Amino acid sequence: MNEPTQSNAVMTTPVRFYDGRTSRPYDALMSHVQGTDVLTIQTDAAIHQFALQDGRLRGAIGQTPPAIEFPNEVRIELLNMNLPSWLNDVGQRDSKLNWIKQLWLHKVWQWERSPTWIVASIIFTVLFGFVVVRYGIPAFATQTAYALPEHTLDNLGKQALAQFDESFLKPSHLSVQRQNQLRQDYDHWIKGTPSQNIIFREGGLLGANAFALPDGTIVVTDELVGLSKQDFEILAVLAHETGHLARRHALRQAITGASLGVLMIAITGDSSDLMSSIPTALIGMTYSRGFEREADDYAYQLMTARGIPLHYFSDILVRLEQQHEAKKGDLAKSGFKDYLSTHPPTAERILRFKK
Ligand SMILES: [Zn+2]
Structure with a gap:
């Protein structure tokens, strides 16, 4: 169920849906008919439709999967880290969609997963920590020591x-x-x-x-x-x-x-x-x-x-x-x-x- 399925040019992906009215998440299916600019969310109780160009993609960060946000606190969370390929395709075809410009954010997560970036970020963190501990904190301590009333x-x-x-x-x-x-x-x-x-x-x-x-x-x-x-x-x-x-x-x-x-x-x-x-x-x-x-x-x-x-x-x-x-x-x-x-x-x- 986690993988998108494709039938008659209708793309479907399971998601977690927040309707913006309550904080409760709904299990839902997100679907899109190729060639249209509508994104449809179907829960057990209702069907919601959103204009694609109103959406904004939030890339995956750390362990948080990507999400699409719409006005009025509406939020669609994907269930796994990878953006469904059809969503990528939609974005690539239609450059008017402003959230597609956010796609690079999703890359952050992919970089995070690559060994080079993991090593680089560990080195950065250690160096940053060293600089903070060796210079930042003593400088802060000196400032504070002279500023204390x-x-x-x-x-x-x-x-x-x-x-x-x-x-x-x-x-x-x-x-x-x-x-x-x-x-x-x-x-x-x-x-x-x-x-x-x-x-x-x-x-x-x-x-x-x-x-x-x-x-x-x-x-x-x-x-x-x-x-x-x-x-x-x-x-x-x-x-x-x-x-x-x-x-x-x-x-x-x-x-x-x-x-x-x-x-x-x-x-x-x-x-x-x-x-x-x-x-x-x-x-x-x-x-x-x-x-x-x-x-x-x-x-x-x-x-x-x-x-x-x-x-x-x-x-x-x-x-x-x-x-x-x-x-x-x-x-x-x-x-x-x-x-x-x-x-x-x-x-x-x-x-x-x-x-
Ligand atoms: Zn002494």
């Missing part, structure tokens, strides 16, 4: 800190005087615009560490203060973290991660919310090597400009590296990607500041 940054920072406090951090044991003195040193030597807010916490599993949150908060652990032999070493680490803040690294990275999640959701059809996933993305985050280099650049320039000897940064990096080597197991267990040791202070990084 102040109160959103505040909220994101507060949420991330709350999550950190819940999972890793404890109140600092440093005296208020010591905390204030370090804050004053920071304000005097490092402070950038917009201004940052230094807070202190016991790091626990995070050990000697410092990290910046989107609202401009820099968290410094007691352990980092304990590990330093000179306050300038702490300031050097803070200069590096200020660099991360100035370039909005945390936000850019978190938005990138969250966007990839949303992209996956778009593909898999699950639903979620970009903004709500950012604080979580911040927690498990590792900075890219490029971001670390940028933050180092920032610290390098700032320390040079303000006359802070560069070796303070490399001095503490060396000690941080030793400490993180020793504590590696604990950190791995915590599941936390330690900001400062994301990319362990490589010899190259240390060497640069040693000079």
